[in-house]
Amino acid sequence: MVILPTGLEERGDVRRETDPRSAGTLFQLIRDGRPRTRADLAAVTGFARPTVAARIDELLGSGLIVPAGEASSTGGRPPATFAFNPGARIILAADLGVSHGRLAITDLASTVLSERSLEIAIADGPEVVLDAVTTALCDMVEELGRPVSDVAGVGIGLPGPVEHRLGRAISPPIMPGWDGFDVPGHVARTLPTPVLVDNDVNIMALGEHAARWQDVKDLVFIKIATGIGAGIISDGELRRGALGAAGDLGHIAVPRGRQIPCRCGNVGCLEALASGLAVVESLRAQGVDIQRTAQIVDLVRSGNITASQTVRQAGRDIGDVVAGCVNLLNPSVIVIGGIVSEVGEHLLAGIREVVYSRSLPLATQHLRIVASQTEGRAGVLGASQMVSQQVLSAPAIDQLLVKS
Amino acid sequence: MVILPTGLEERGDVRRETDPRSAGTLFQLIRDGRPRTRADLAAVTGFARPTVAARIDELLGSGLIVPAGEASSTGGRPPATFAFNPGARIILAADLGVSHGRLAITDLASTVLSERSLEIAIADGPEVVLDAVTTALCDMVEELGRPVSDVAGVGIGLPGPVEHRLGRAISPPIMPGWDGFDVPGHVARTLPTPVLVDNDVNIMALGEHAARWQDVKDLVFIKIATGIGAGIISDGELRRGALGAAGDLGHIAVPRGRQIPCRCGNVGCLEALASGLAVVESLRAQGVDIQRTAQIVDLVRSGNITASQTVRQAGRDIGDVVAGCVNLLNPSVIVIGGIVSEVGEHLLAGIREVVYSRSLPLATQHLRIVASQTEGRAGVLGASQMVSQQVLSAPAIDQLLVKS
Known part of the structure; x- marks a missing residue:
């Protein structure tokens, strides 16, 4: 009978989710692409003006938002506006099939910046395949002229059932050696960022x-x-x-x-x-x-x-x-x-x-x-989307700013 | 690409949903049945102590929460605790089939207080059927000794497809006269409360x-x-x-x-x-x-x-x-x-x-x-549940307190 608002199940989480001073909450509002002033954000959230100002400075410092010019004014100095900066970080996406992989680098809004095809044999097992994928992805990052520290996360689609929460394939019928393999753990050895894994068709649905x-x-x-x-x-x-x-x-x-x-x-x-x-x-x-x-x-x-x-x-x-x-x-x-x-x-x-x-x-x-x-890109677009949903969520943004 | 937290789609809504002073938010925390002190609630939500105290008073005034004794204390006067009071209001539930209806009155936690069977013929059309249902429900409220003003809402299940948002049956194959009929409008003439309608199997799923x-x-x-x-x-x-x-x-x-x-x-x-x-x-x-x-x-x-x-x-x-x-x-x-x-x-x-x-x-x-x-009660339990989900939601509680 008990229905609590999302994220309020556990006492430990409640504080973070509902903390009115959260930069993550402000970021979700700015993320829709519409430039907003500090006053807009204070009005919409009910947060105090000084709180908004401090959190905006943190978000500017992270590069996730940028000044977006001035709003029109009815007199006096026009207020500054801020907008989401999808180019601040990059996402690495891999859509793996039985004999073929499609790789992409996108920005945080899932716009494709770079693409590559990769011949693989999923039956070679997770280590061989994932090493080929991470090597190719690292190549692509270098080609693009971005440092590896710009990578916000890696999204991977696999051609079989996946326990999404753990990032592991479960009893995949055509993927010898993959059952229960810790995909995020292996990939994070080369690319120490969040690594999210799902079934290929799930990410295609997400991407389309x-x-x-x-x-x-x-x-x-x-x-x-x-x-x-x-x-x-x-x-x-x-x-x-x-x-x-x-x-x-x-x-x-x-x-x-x-x-x-x-x-x-x-x-x-x-x-x-x-x-x-x-x-x-x-x-x-x-x-x-x-x-x-x-x-x-x-x-x-x-x-x-x-x-x-x-x-x-x-x-x-x-x-x-x-x-x-x-x-x-x-x-x-x-x-x-x-x-x-x-x-x-x-x-x-x-x-x-x-x-x-x-x-x-x-x-x-x-x-x-x-x-x-989506011209064959549904998988990589969805893999990117899966990562951005997680790394740009309010709690993830709060955590990011606490760390930096 | 834009994912905002639930309820943040529109500027008008944002204020209410995220308003940190909301009594609705506090109520959701108390609703789990565990008694809480004012200090608990301030710690969990991050709200200021005076804000929590004022909102608790409003909720006590509404009867939706009640004092639940004293918490244990490490010294000094033990603090008062508060708990959800499901008996504060009642919900009327009707699970209608082709030739038979099951009616119930429940409290706000969907505990059945009173039950009745009703022979109906859904083919008699909405006015005849709904009038028989509301008459019987009003009888039951009287039998229970509660005033009609205690009714928090009415939940109705119909044996055909329903456009839940509007509370109207749509192209039901075995319900002549019901297509597009405004069920909530008609019922609210007798029972001026929120009236929610859904397909009978949907509410059974909800109830079970x-x-x-x-x-x-x-x-x-x-x-x-x-x-x-x-x-x-x-x-x-x-x-x-x-x-x-x-x-x-x-x-x-x-x-x-x-x-x-x-x-x-x-x-x-x-x-x-x-x-x-x-x-x-x-x-x-x-x-x-x-x-x-x-x-x-x-x-x-x-x-x-x-x-x-x-x-x-x-x-x-x-x-x-x-x-x-x-x-x-x-x-x-x-x-x-x-x-x-x-x-x-x-x-x-x-x-x-x-x-x-x-x-x-x-x-x-x-x-x-x-x-x-659920011994044939899945439908009425679900109809009650459908109503409580809506009338006990944070925005509904805020609105209720503003009105009173």
Whole structure:
């Protein structure tokens, strides 16, 4: 029955969260990008003017805010305004797949400053892979001409279930050696900053949401690549479930698949019918010469009818599961991403066909089913976003200023 | 990219939410039931001692807190402590079904003080039904010997989709005349207090969660009665989806049902196979003499094998859909409620059989699938909870004290 305001659960935290003198609280107000005067901030927070002035000086000292010119005045000397300075620090982001990694450096507002691709083999295990990633990231920081001390944090997406709180992969099916490995601990040996880890699809949902759908509160991001998975945003926040395993669309049974075996050991899973791997296998069985998932996109684009039809059927199978998601979660936007989604309308058409025939009218009346609009960057944008959410939170800012 | 603390979106709100002198903030701390001294409260909040003293006096005046004896002291006069007084006001709760309503009066901690059943016909339309409900509730208030001015708010659950923010049913399939009807406006003519409305399954999830599973953050409540629906708690809060339509399990397709027509106009929906209505029809087709959903429970309890087998198969069909929920949401608890759930283990066994064979090991390793433990009261408990969450929130308390 007891509902306390966020962060008030524990006596030790209460003081920091509600401390009216907190620089972190002022920073959250300045962070929206609108320049504010000291008087604005005092009025909005109810803090005393001298308190505001002292905290503004601390924040200016940290570089996190900068003078943003003068406000208009009705007479006398116009007051100075202050604004968030996203360039003060940098965030390192890595979106790791089975055989490929995408790396980026962003500023604190998740604007990409530098990007790089990296061939990896996730099966080489965490030490080999993470060392390659940190080496490449450090290279990029140097290329950018920034000192390593400018790094505010590192965000990493992994292609398997992750216990986000601890930053460890848990029972990942395709990542030998990673189960329970302390990713933040290992990375922080080279980059001694906060290191945050999540499942790749979760960070893609976060990235797409922050970059293109900030006004939408309920969004599901579905990644269709070698496998199939989803990241769920409800009421504006990523929902990970009890063990971080939420969004596992790929192993929901679909009607067409009753007897088809899946690599998970079950039969009839969506992945066994409609993942990139399943489409490649189906095309091969139909006599098409194809090796890798990425080639599906080339075949469809070049007008191969067998490929288009197979992709459309995969879309319908995905639609069967997405229809259930729509009834269950009532999102306003479903974003389809991942390499296979680059085939474009054939896949979306198959998905829409089933969702609009299977979901309830109320749940679909304003529903949009769209392709990802972040050009493959959803993962790195989300990894950056995950870090900025943490390192720019009010308690983190307070801690930063206490230390400095 | 901008993330402000809750409630800081708009300048007008900021002042109230963060005002350090707020009585609402102090009240949230006292509300956990632990007696606190003025000094405790000053230390925890960082507020000045005279501010705390003045706000405590206001809260004592409202009756929402009461003196709770003296704290132990290391010398000198022991300081007075204060505690939440849930008996200060009452909440009226109504859980309305198609043909039956359950009414309750609770205190501010959702303890039931008085209960009543009410035969209704939801199809009589909102005015007839709501007038019968308010008349009965006013009767109950009088019986309890409380003045109507003690009513803090009214919570109502309706058997269809509800736009919670406005308190209106939206396109409810089995509620003629209710579409868009202003429920709070109508009820407040008789009971001029806050009136909150939600879907019946949402409030059941809220009630079961608050009464039995407060420590669990991710819970799905599934109601199996004439129809089938779910209420979803993620990260501790009810998730309603973009239009309040989340949790509509009943119209997700199940493998066994491909050609069976559903009352929604589609085919193969879970409801068409496994709802109370579907089980009754199936039993009749097998020559069993049965009229109403409630009789299923009697038949199974009396050892009717046909009924037990049919219920178990319904459980398996429900399990098919629940397995998808588990993969998608990764809850730690699934509660099965509604009249059909009273058959007990036959239904649960069918559900568990499929969920544990179909869901991923990671998602099921700590999963509990249990029967509702609130003896049919989940709805009224949740309706009460919905009201107390709102009327005891910090801004509502501040407003209350300003008015008085």
